[in-house]
Amino acid sequence: MKTHIVYAHPEPHSLNGSLKDLAVTTLEAAGHEVQVSDLYAMNWKAVVEAADFGEQATSPLQVVRSSGAAYDAGALTPDVMAEQEKLLWADTVIFQFPLWWYTMPAILKGWVDRVFSYHFAYGVGVHDETRYGERFGEGTLQGRRAMLSVTAGGPESHYSDRGINGPIDDLLFPIHHGILYYPGLEVLPPFVLYGTDRMTADEFKDAAKAWTERLLSLETTDPIPFRPQNFGDYEIPSLQLKPNLELPGRGSFDLHVRA
């Protein structure tokens, strides 16, 4: 197994830093290869701008068109190209980050915004009567798996089905489905630690054990069964789920998960 860990926390001696370190040592001890992108240590540039596209940047700047032209010309910046190569090298991608305001920190969103360029992560494949490009289950990263490992300050009940924050699976859906499944990654259920603002040493010991078990079962864990786009479940090109496919009484995002 070849694992790429994308890690976003400013403090090496943090819970997130410890979970990242534990992932490296656990996977390497099991004989796997690991690469880590420590976004803070790399001083990762979070902001999309014309300079990302070199001479391929249009003026006025059209982000999508410029991104695709720069990708096609091999003219994206070296930091972005290196991350794309790591994604193509890996069979498994782990994202380790704290939930800040119910989603990823800005530095990691900036990794997505810049690395997931047009013609690499979107704008791939043909559009015709039966296909709407290669995305949602197909695409450049098809055949690889991804998993989020996140920490949340609040208690688990706040993220439960009736919890005030909304269910964790729904909060993560825009990342799982919209960012990871979109370019073809299969998405494993997330590893989530709650109440991390007040974690005791004993609680960390339990968390480390649970995390180790998840890491050692990455290859045998079933992904979330999101519906692929081009295999009959959706009308083309409206991309609305065909009638009567959904299970009754489930949330709106659950429409896009098979039974």
Place this chain on the structure above:
Amino acid sequence: MKTHIVYAHPEPHSLNGSLKDLAVTTLEAAGHEVQVSDLYAMNWKAVVEAADFGEQATSPLQVVRSSGAAYDAGALTPDVMAEQEKLLWADTVIFQFPLWWYTMPAILKGWVDRVFSYHFAYGVGVHDETRYGERFGEGTLQGRRAMLSVTAGGPESHYSDRGINGPIDDLLFPIHHGILYYPGLEVLPPFVLYGTDRMTADEFKDAAKAWTERLLSLETTDPIPFRPQNFGDYEIPSLQLKPNLELPGRGSFDLHVRA
């Protein structure tokens, strides 16, 4: 009316730039005061780091504790303090941005991560048997309103109730509820333009008209009726919605909206 516009797009001559400009001219012509935070023009720093908290940064860095200590000591960086002052000055806050990967661009997420400091936007109010701090309808920004104005490249059907991306209201829930309603802002229904990768001049004319109408009715538009946290709808401290309050057959996030 005093409106603070937070605007995040790298190209002034973009659709987002035009919508921001139209907001400024429309509101000023109607006699309102407007301040704009043009995050790209300001070269806004997107990434939370120890330097944000000056001498109040703990070592190792604990982000929450350092953020609160720096806020209490008036020691946050001038860029962050200026944004907090604009939020306190305004009665209405508009966010203008393109949906990138189904959420805000990194530069805007970095505005949230840095400006919404502990003791300003969270960690406010007491915890006791009837209150779990001041948040979700209460807090520092209570009495103000916010609205998202967003552009989406894809067509509207993809963001409909059965659309493959998920319903737009659910995709925006983590921002509406988790970022804006959390520190007390009332949230107006969003202004969303679809299919913006292929917008014609005629379509822009229609969009500008619709946007103008929304801008001139900001004061009379009803906010999304999210449930306030501390007024009987939730168990304390589990913050789970009490039984039988929800409408049947609605999505998981809709539990947190009153009829």
